[in-house]
Amino acid sequence: MIPPDLPAELKAALQRKAQGLTRSDAAARAAAISQTYRSGGGSSTIRDETDALAYALARMPATYAAVVASLNALREIRPQFTPISLLDVGAGPGTATWAAAQAFDSLDAFSAIDANPALRSLALDLAADAVRLNGLSYVQHDASAGLHNAAESADLVLASYVIGELSADRQAALADLMWAATRDTLLVVEPGTPAGYQRILDLRRQLVARGAHVIAPCPHDGECPLMLLSGEAGISREDNASKQKAVADWCHFVQRLPRSRAHKQIKGVELPFEDEKFSYVALARTPARQRPARVLAPPLVTKAAMRIKLCQPDGSAGVATFPRRDKASYSRVRRVGWGDVVNLTET
Numbered sequence: 001m002i003p004p005d006l007p008a009e010l011k012a013a014l015q016r017k018a019q020g021l022t023r024s025d026a027a028a029r030a031a032a033i034s035q036t037y038r039s040g041g042g043s044s045t046i047r048d049e050t051d052a053l054a055y056a057l058a059r060m061p062a063t064y065a066a067v068v069a070s071l072n073a074l075r076e077i078r079p080q081f082t083p084i085s086l087l088d089v090g091a092g093p094g095t096a097t098w099a100a101a102q103a104f105d106s107l108d109a110f111s112a113i114d115a116n117p118a119l120r121s122l123a124l125d126l127a128a129d130a131v132r133l134n135g136l137s138y139v140q141h142d143a144s145a146g147l148h149n150a151a152e153s154a155d156l157v158l159a160s161y162v163i164g165e166l167s168a169d170r171q172a173a174l175a176d177l178m179w180a181a182t183r184d185t186l187l188v189v190e191p192g193t194p195a196g197y198q199r200i201l202d203l204r205r206q207l208v209a210r211g212a213h214v215i216a217p218c219p220h221d222g223e224c225p226l227m228l229l230s231g232e233a234g235i236s237r238e239d240n241a242s243k244q245k246a247v248a249d250w251c252h253f254v255q256r257l258p259r260s261r262a263h264k265q266i267k268g269v270e271l272p273f274e275d276e277k278f279s280y281v282a283l284a285r286t287p288a289r290q291r292p293a294r295v296l297a298p299p300l301v302t303k304a305a306m307r308i309k310l311c312q313p314d315g316s317a318g319v320a321t322f323p324r325r326d327k328a329s330y331s332r333v334r335r336v337g338w339g340d341v342v343n344l345t346e347t
Contacts, residue, residue: 001072002102004065004257010098013126014060017053023265025050030058030266043092043116043165052118056093056126058266063092065257066278067099067160069339070189073216074282075103076341077290081185082106083155089113089178090143090162094123094136096189100158101132111154112138113146144170147177157182160189163199175203179210185284186212192252192277200251200279201227212283217251217339218311219291225317226251226296251296251311252279253339292341293320299336306333310342320344 006014018026033055036045046052075081083104088097091112101107110133114120120140127133139146143162157178163171178186188203190196201224204214214221226249255276264270293310296317300307305323312318322330336342 002068002099004068004255006061006064007098007102009130010060010064010126013129014053014057017122017125018057018262021050021053023262026054026057027266027268029054031268034058043114043119046116046118048118049121052093052116052122054266055119056095056122057263060093060095061257061259061263062274062276063095063161064099065255066276066280067096067158067187067189068103069253069255069278070187070216070280070282071099071103073280073339073341074185074187077216077282077288077292078185078284083184085109085111085152085154085156085183087111087113087152087154087157087181089147089157089159089174090165091123091138092116092119092161094127094133094138096158096160097123097127097133097136098130100156101130104156107132107156109154110136111152112136113141113143114138115140115142115146144174144177147174147181153181153183155184157186158189159187161191163188163203164190164196168202171199171202172206175206176210179207179212179283182283182285184286185215185282187280187282189278189280192254192279194250197250197252197279200281204281204283207283211285213285213287215282215284215288217253217280217282217294219293219313219341220311220315221287222315224251225311225315250279252277254278290343292343295336295338295340295342298338299333306330308333308336308342310344312344 029051033045046055086100086107091114097110117140120138127136190199208221257274259272259274291313293312295308296311297309305321307319307321309319322333324330
C-alpha cells in the first residue's frame with residue numbers, strides 16, 4: 001500500500017518554493033482560501049503564486065492522503081490494472097497526479113486540466129524536477145470545456161475535490177464528459193460529508209446507468225444500501241438539500257496523515273496528525289473479478305466478539321458478528337479496520 005505521507009520529491013519541491021514565505025502570511029492566506037471553499041466558493045480566490053503556494057502547503061497533504069487511500073482501495077480490488085495514461089481533472093496543484101504516479105509505476109503519460117493559472121503554474125513548478133512528471137501536460141481550461149475541446153482520453157481519469165464547486169446540472173455534465181474520456185477507470189474523490197457523499201451517489205447512479213461498473217468502495221452496482229435504509233433513494237436533485245438533512249448515515253472513510261511542524265503552523269493546530277474524511281467511487285468499463293464486502297465504520301470489539309458494519313456484494317448493509325470462539329472466522333477479521341475489505345466466502 002502507498003503511504004499517506006507526501007513523497008520526498010514533492011516535500012522538497014514545496015520547501016524550495018516556500019523559502020521566503022512567512023508562516024504567518026501562508027497561514028492567513030490559507031485560512032481565507034479555506035473559508036471561501038467552505039462557503040461554496042471555488043479556486044477563484046487563489047489569485048497569485050503566493051496564494052497557490054499557501055493553499056498547497058495547507059491542503060495538499062490531506063488531499064494527497066485521501067486520493068492515495070482511494071487508489072489503494074482500487075489497486076486492492078484490481079491488482080491487474082496497469083494504466084499507461086492519466087488525466088487529472090480540476091488538477092489544482094497536481095496533488096492527485098502525484099498520488100497516481102506513486103500508485104502506478106506503469107503510468108508514463110500525465111495530463112491535467114484546471115482553469116486557475118496560479119495553480120497550474122505551481123503544479124508545473126513542483127513537477128519540473130520530478131523524473132516521472134517532468135513531461136506533465138497541463139491545460140489551463142475550465143474542466144468541462146477542457147474535456148470537451150482539448151483533452152484526449154486516458155486509461156485512468158481522476159477528479160479529486162472538484163465536483164462540489166459546480167451546480168447540480170454542471171456536475172452531471174462533467175460526469176458524462178469524464179466518463180467519455182475514460183478508457184478504463186474513473187476515480188472521483190469528494191469530502192466525507194453528507195453533501196460530498198450525495199455528490200458521489202449522484203455521479204455513481206448516473207454513470208452506472210451508462211454502463212459503468214463500481215470497483216470500490218461498493219462491492220455491487222446497485223443503489224447504496226445506506227440510502228435505501230434511510231428511505232431517501234430516488235429523490236430528485238431539486239430535493240437535494242432536504243435529502244442531505246435527512247441522511248443520518250453516509251458512506252465515508254477516514255485517512256490519518258502526519259503533520260509536519262510547518263504544516264501545524266500553517267493550519268494553526270497542535271496535533272501531530274490529521275484525520276481527513278472523504279467519500280469516493282471508482283468506476284470501470286469492465287466489472288471487478290472479486291467483490292469482497294467493505295467495512296463501513298470502525299469495528300466494535302468486545303470480549304466475546306467483533307461486530308463489523310459491512311456493505312455486502314448482494315447490495316445489503318448491516319452488522320456482522322464474529323465470535324471469538326469461532327477462531328477461523330475471527331482470525332480472518334481481527335485486523336480489519338474502517339474502509340478495509342472482508343472476503344466472507346473464504347474457508
